[in-house]
Amino acid sequence: MTSLDSSPGAIPEGAGAAAKQIPPAAVARLTIYLRALTTLLSEGVDRVSSESLAEASGVSSSTLRKDLSYVGSYGTRGVGYEVQYLNRHIAAALGLTHDWKVAIVGAGNLGKALARYGGFESRGFDIVAIFDADQMVVGSEVGWLRVSDAADLEPVLQRTGANMVVLALPAAVAQEVCDRVVAAGVRSILSFAPVMLQVPPGVNLRKVDMATELQILAYHAQRAQDPEDAD
The missing domain is CATH 1.10.10.10 (Winged helix-like DNA-binding domain superfamily/Winged helix DNA-binding domain)
Known part of the structure; x- marks a missing residue:
């Protein structure tokens, strides 16, 4: 070109x-x-x-x-x-010249997929830790990372210097873990949990709701298929 x-x-x-x-x-x-x-x-x-x-x-x-x-x-x-x-x-x-160290909480299918995604590093994001509460999962390997026990969240966040956290958690535990993350000093959180989380002022929280995005996509797809509705 x-x-x-x-x-x-x-x-x-x-x-x-x-x-x-x-x-x-x-x-x-x-x-x-x-x-x-x-x-x-x-x-x-x-x-x-x-x-x-x-x-x-x-x-x-x-x-x-x-x-x-x-x-x-x-x-x-x-x-x-x-x-x-x-x-x-x-x-x-966009702040991408800083060192962004990301920890993922939740080593289910989504969390593992995020941890293995190779595109983060090339865009300035270093995945430094992944956590889970399931003792059958703790200690297993995801890519080059070993899954840490969620009970050790705070010391591992401190040791790795994580300054961003991704929550790939069920709704029932998301707020509790979010509170722990904030108390540990992390001020940037991306949540995939299907629930509205509450954070104090000064904490940046972004929510990714795939169901909502699909609903919006369905709306636009329907309008594209039915020109009369679009008018």
Whole structure:
């Protein structure tokens, strides 16, 4: 693939120093731009236009340019974005230049699948521990990790330096474990538990509800199949 340079220009050095608060929807799109840029880098592309990057990301050029303005990207027409620099710039804005050490609580099918997923490391996330309360599971190996006893949650979190936790747990125990994680000093939690969790101010909690996502997908699929309903 050849580089394209038909519109907005390179990001000025130091542009991200005073980045604005980024709206949640724009944050989500920035992760998509980062993935597209990583692909371009692997293909040896040095520069890319806003039109090409927007097309690869499934958004409009105007949306792309507005999103990049949140991280201090303004540029000059006719030059194109420098792919490597823009990739680093977005990664820095998303906090991906820090060391993120992730612990997974729950070594069921989902927890094991997450622990074995190879894409986390390439995106800056190091899976450092996995826990379970089932003594038949404790001590078994998941990839290169050995399952730790959930009773030892706090000391293992401290020893590994985990600063993010993924909860892959049943609803009945999720809040109790979440409270322990917070008490251990972790301030970033991703929950797959099918229940609303309560956390104190200063703790970032993201909930992934696959059933809800499927319901939303079903809604859009139904509208696509029935044009009269869409109107």
